[in-house]
Amino acid sequence: MKRLGHTGVALASLLTASCTGEPPKSAAVPIAQPTDSAKSNSASNMISDDIRAITAYHNKVRADVGVGPLQWSGDLAGYAQQWANHLAATNCSMAHRTQQKYGENLFQGTAGYYTAVDAAKAWQSEKKNYSGAILTEANWQPVGHYTQMVWRDTTTLGCGQSTCGQSLIVVCNYAPPGNYLGRRPY
Numbered sequence: 479m480k481r482l483g484h485t486g487v488a489l490a491s492l493l494t495a496s497c498t499g500e501p502p503k504s505a506a507v508p509i510a511q512p513t514d515s516a517k518s519n520s521a522s523n524m525i526s527d528d529i530r531a532i533t534a535y536h537n538k539v540r541a542d543v544g545v546g547p548l549q550w551s552g553d554l555a556g557y558a559q560q561w562a563n564h565l566a567a568t569n570c571s572m573a574h575r576t577q578q579k580y581g582e583n584l585f586q587g588t589a590g591y592y593t594a595v596d597a598a599k600a601w602q603s604e605k606k607n608y609s610g611a612i613l614t615e616a617n618w619q620p621v622g623h624y625t626q627m628v629w630r631d632t633t634t635l636g637c638g639q640s641t642c643g644q645s646l647i648v649v650c651n652y653a654p655p656g657n658y659l660g661r662r663p664y
Contacts, residue, residue, distance in 0.1 A: 521556030522638045528594050529555075532637055532650070535598045538629055539605075545630050545664045551653065554580065554636025558649040562640040565649070570642035581626045581652030589646040593637055597648035601627055613660055625663040629656025 514620040522529070529550055537547040559574060561582075572586055585597030601623035618625065626632070627654065637650040658662060 492502075496596065502555040520550065522559045522636065523562070524555070524594060524637060524639055528639075529637075531636060532594045532598050535595050535602075536635055539598070539602045539624075540628050543628050543664045545628050548633060548635040548652075551634040554634055554651045554653060555638055556636070556640075558582075558651045559638030559640075560637050561651075562638040562647050562649040565647050566640035566642035570645050572647075573580055579656070579658065581629065581632060581655035583623045583650045583652075585648040588644050589641045589644055592646050594637060594648050597650070598627070610662065613657060613659055613662060615659065616661075622657055626652055626656045629663045632656050 479563065524532070533548060533550050540547060552578045565584075570586065572584055574582055574584065583597070583601050585592075585600055585659060587596060587600075604624035608624055609617075611617060613625065631654050632652045634653045635650060637648060639646060639648045641647070
């Protein structure tokens with residue numbers, strides 16, 4: 479079966495982040511970099527509290543539709559962190575990896591105002607556009623972040639974050655990936 483990537487969703491993620499009804503703060507607040515002991519055995523820039531929070535939020539969204547919980551993967555977090563760093567180093571240019579061996583969600587919002595959990599909330603907000611239908615080339619674009627979050631066969635999650643100027647970039651990777659044409663996420 480063909481698996482759909484998220485070509486062009488970086489812009490959709492940015493728009494989703496901007497359309498939450500909350501005005502962006504005018505001044506960025508730097509994101510504290512975790513110490514090695516706070517990284518919770520992953521190569522991600524996320525601190526342990528953020529790791530727990532984003533994993534718990536994903537698992538709440540999954541439980542709401544009867545899908546089992548995800549486990550945090552340090553390997554996936556390192557993979558996501560590499561891409562978050564790459565995006566920050568390329569002038570905040572949002573783009574998905576061309577090699578898509580994992581599912582991937584991207585988010586960009588004002589640093590100091592948005593958090594990694596806000597990224598997951600933005601992706602979950604697409605649920606309102608999902609009717610429960612089988613994914614097709616015609617219907618997946620407005621719901622692809624959400625359906626990746628709740629894909630029943632996905633078992634592990636890893637996320638990374640970086641800053642670029644006043645922007646927070648969040649990348650989450652999922653294994654096994656989801657968003658296969660002709661299938662429902664749950």
